[in-house]
Amino acid sequence: MTIRQRLAVGLVLLSCLEQAGVCGPPRYTIRRVTRSTAPKIDGRLEDAAWESAASMGPFQFAWWKQGKKEQTDARMVWDDQNLYVAYRCRDAHVWAVFTKHDEPVYMDDCVELFTSPHVDHRENYFNIEMNVNGAILDRHHPEGPGKKPPTNWNSRGIRIATRVDGTLNDDSDVDRCWVLEVAIPFANFQAVARHTPPRNGDVWYLNLNRCGGMTNPQYSQWSKGGTKTPKFHVPRYFGRVKFSTRLVSVVKKTTSRSRRIFRQLGLAASAGRRVGVGDQAVVSQQRLRAGFTTPEVAEHVHRVSSASTGQHRVTKLPTGR
Ligand SMILES: [Ca+2]
Ligand SMILES: [Ca+2]
Numbered sequence: 625m626t627i628r629q630r631l632a633v634g635l636v637l638l639s640c641l642e643q644a645g646v647c648g649p650p651r652y653t654i655r656r657v658t659r660s661t662a663p664k665i666d667g668r669l670e671d672a673a674w675e676s677a678a679s680m681g682p683f684q685f686a687w688w689k690q691g692k693k694e695q696t697d698a699r700m701v702w703d704d705q706n707l708y709v710a711y712r713c714r715d716a717h718v719w720a721v722f723t724k725h726d727e728p729v730y731m732d733d734c735v736e737l738f739t740s741p742h743v744d745h746r747e748n749y750f751n752i753e754m755n756v757n758g759a760i761l762d763r764h765h766p767e768g769p770g771k772k773p774p775t776n777w778n779s780r781g782i783r784i785a786t787r788v789d790g791t792l793n794d795d796s797d798v799d800r801c802w803v804l805e806v807a808i809p810f811a812n813f814q815a816v817a818r819h820t821p822p823r824n825g826d827v828w829y830l831n832l833n834r835c836g837g838m839t840n841p842q843y844s845q846w847s848k849g850g851t852k853t854p855k856f857h858v859p860r861y862f863g864r865v866k867f868s869t870r871l872v873s874v875v876k877k878t879t880s881r882s883r884r885i886f887r888q889l890g891l892a893a894s895a896g897r898r899v900g901v902g903d904q905a906v907v908s909q910q911r912l913r914a915g916f917t918t919p920e921v922a923e924h925v926h927r928v929s930s931a932s933t934g935q936h937r938v939t940k941l942p943t944g945r
């Protein structure tokens with residue numbers, strides 16, 4: 625076999641491996657949530673959807689030189705209205721001063737979502753950058769990187785909630801992490817995407833980034849950039865996400881929580897207490913909001929109550945959402 629033939633075989637093999645997801649840009653399948661299991665945008669990631677969604681995997685530090693690599697755990701789910709993203713950012717020094725739209729939030733501790741929502745138009749991309757204060761900088765680049773956007777595109781309806789485990793804007797101590805939870809309406813991508821909401825199997829190019837902060841700022845990304853100097857605006861280095869209409873398996877993965885609720889219900893029932901409306905000691909609104917639907921909780925309460933005393937029945941429960 626000549627060198628040329630060997631090269632050709634190598635390229636074909638590489639292409640096959642990339643298509644199989646063995647090498648090349650990272651891939652992630654975004655599972656769907658229902659109205660009752662969609663995460664609540666409150667800066668807390670205890671939603672059953674987040675616990676059940678797969679992590680996108682460790683972020684890459686393509687341009688690391690020194691300092692601590694602080695990891696990010698990101699997850700995504702979707703429904704007909706929104707793409708939901710959860711970022712949990714390890715961070716010893718959480719810093720954010722900008723609060724207004726389109727301010728340079730990337731100088732603060734910041735997470736970003738870059739996406740080309742039409743697989744045949746990879747250079748036509750959006751960037752949405754969000755800091756710890758929940759401030760947004762957003763742009764649409766229809767003609768690709770390096771070209772000045774023709775209009776100052778503004779996203780609509782994005783909901784963000786953040787939470788800091790530590791002290792904001794005090795780098796004299798050591799913080800633990802910060803969390804950003806966001807719902808991005810698909811309507812924002814309607815002019816470019818093939819379908820909004822996406823259809824089963826639709827693929828978008830997408831990257832998640834992290835940067836900024838006053839102490840130990842680092843650049844990290846879900847899909848590793850290949851440029852010599854830090855550059856996030858390079859769609860050819862974006863990863864691939866695929867939308868699946870398969871539901872996040874919320875109930876299956878919350879069995880330990882389910883067991884905890886059952887135990888409390890059992891205790892209440894065996895103590896001869898009626899389990900019903902307003903019984904916050906037994907099933908708080910918070911637990912309902914953890915992802916169980918009202919019928920699911922009602923069924924569990926009924927089962928435990930009946931098993932324990934045979935006389936306690938549930939007629940109505942507080943609404944979860
Ligand atoms: Ca939440
Ligand atoms: Ca920081």
Ligand SMILES: [Ca+2]
Pocket residue numbers: 716717718790791792793794795796797798799
């Ligand atoms: Ca601090």
